[in-house]
Amino acid sequence: MENVIRPLIVAGGAVVITLVVGWAVDQAVRRIGRRHPESPLWGPLRRCRVPFQLALCAALLRGAYGYAHIARDHRAAVGQALVLFLIAACAWLAVRVAAAVVESSYARFASTNQDAARVRRVRTQVTLIQRVVSVTVGVVAVAAMLLTFPAMRTIGASLLASAGIIGIVAGVAAQSTLANVFAGLQIAFGDIVRIGDVGVFEGEWGTVEEITLTYLVVRTWDERRITMPVSYFTxxxxxxxxxxxxRMTGTVFFHLDHATPIDLMREHLHDILKDCAEWDGRAWGLVITDTTPTTIQVRALATAKDADDIWNLRCILREQLIAWLRHEHPYALPRINTAPAPGLAEAPDREAAAPRSNDMGPGPGNR
Structure with a gap:
């Protein structure tokens, strides 16, 4: 009976202490956050409660499991399991703390900086830094777990001796992966592309939604997701x-008749822009850019604050100008000449049109 009660007391005591300490720390962090609302650190730091409690509980059990009088056959296995659990919990806690620090730093920077481009650049950098820290902590945690096994410690020397050969082989085998990793770091700190950037990638218009060390996700206008290797951008x-x-400048082209009233069309374009919320008021214009024997090419120009507004503005100008031409000046729309070709009766007199022999000027035959 004692072999059952002792482990239960040790485990129950560790759990109770963990819950009490976790609750006390959470209340303290919450109280500090209320006293210092200007600091965004304390909110994200509260997410560390669960890994902190797991790490504390694992440490208490690891330190007190000897008093539970567990059978000698199971003592080594239980101790090994607790050590592995403690390493995993500490790694999780380290990742959560690092994420809280990074998020709070970014939130403080974003709240005090009005430059949207710089904010997106910092967001990209801190996101990749957070991923690097998470991967590094994970690798160190796995290595620490493996080193807790005696067999791994005995072969450590041989592993270190062959590390050079293994590194060369791994580098050749993972050449593309390493290229993407270095490209991801270059993107983060070289300011090539940032989260939230809008552009055309492989012929698709979209917004950069996520950047990792190996790939980048672009959200297209129709809500598709395109995953691309980061090495593409370098x-x-x-x-x-x-x-x-x-800010962008947009153009709309019209093919119209030569009789189009350009001055009236230019005035109507300005009236449309003054009532359009998408126009930012920087520039506008309407000019003839080309001409053909049957039509003229008219270009309407306007500016907007971003790509979304310039797309909507171009559609509005196209619709309203065509509607205005159709109702007010239908003759300005391009027409196709469908009149029949002149017949033989309407054709000019060929004999009258032919050059006379005495009109050909001096020559050997006219002398």
Whole structure:
């Protein structure tokens, strides 16, 4: 009976202490957050409660399991399991703490900086830094777990001796993966592309939604997701419409008749823009850019604050100008000449049109 009661007392005591300490720490963090609302650290730090409690409970059990008088045959296995659990909980806690610090730093920067492009750049950098920290902590935790086994410690020397060969083989085998990793770091700190950037990627217009160390996710206008390797952005050209400033200039082309009243059309374009919320008021214009024997090409130009507004503005100008031409000046719309070709009776007199022999000028035959 004692072999059952002792383990229950040890386990129950560790759980109770863990719950009490976890609750006390959470209340303290919440109280500090209320006293210092200007600091965004305390909110994300409360998410560390669960990994903190798991790490504390594992540490208490690991330190007190000897007093539970567990059978000698199971003592080594229980101790090994508790050590592995403690390492995993500590790694989780470290990742959560790092994420809280990174998120609070980004939130503080975003709240005090009005430059949207710089905020997106910092967001991209801190996101990749957080991923690097998570991967590093995970690798260290796995290595620490493996080193807790005696067999792994005995072969550590041989592993270190062959590390150079293994590194060369792994580097050759994972050449593309390593290229993507270095490209991800170059994107993060080289400011090539950032989360939230709008542009054209492989012929698709979209917004950069996520950047990792190996791939990048682009959300298209029709809500599709395109996953691309980050090495693409360091080896091929692409259009970034919000690199430094998201403002854009849009154009709409019309093919119209030569009799189109350009001055009236220009005035109506200005009236449309003054009532349009998408126009940012920077520039506008309407000019003839080309002409053919049957039509003229008219270009309407306007500006907007970003890519979404410029798309809507171009559609509005196209619809309203065509409707205005159709109702007010239908003759300005292009027409196809369907009149029949002149017949033989309407054709000019060929004999009268033919050049006379005495009109050909001096020559050997006219002398």
């Amino acid at each position: 080896s091929k050209p692409f259009e970034n419409w919000s690199r430094n400033n998201p």
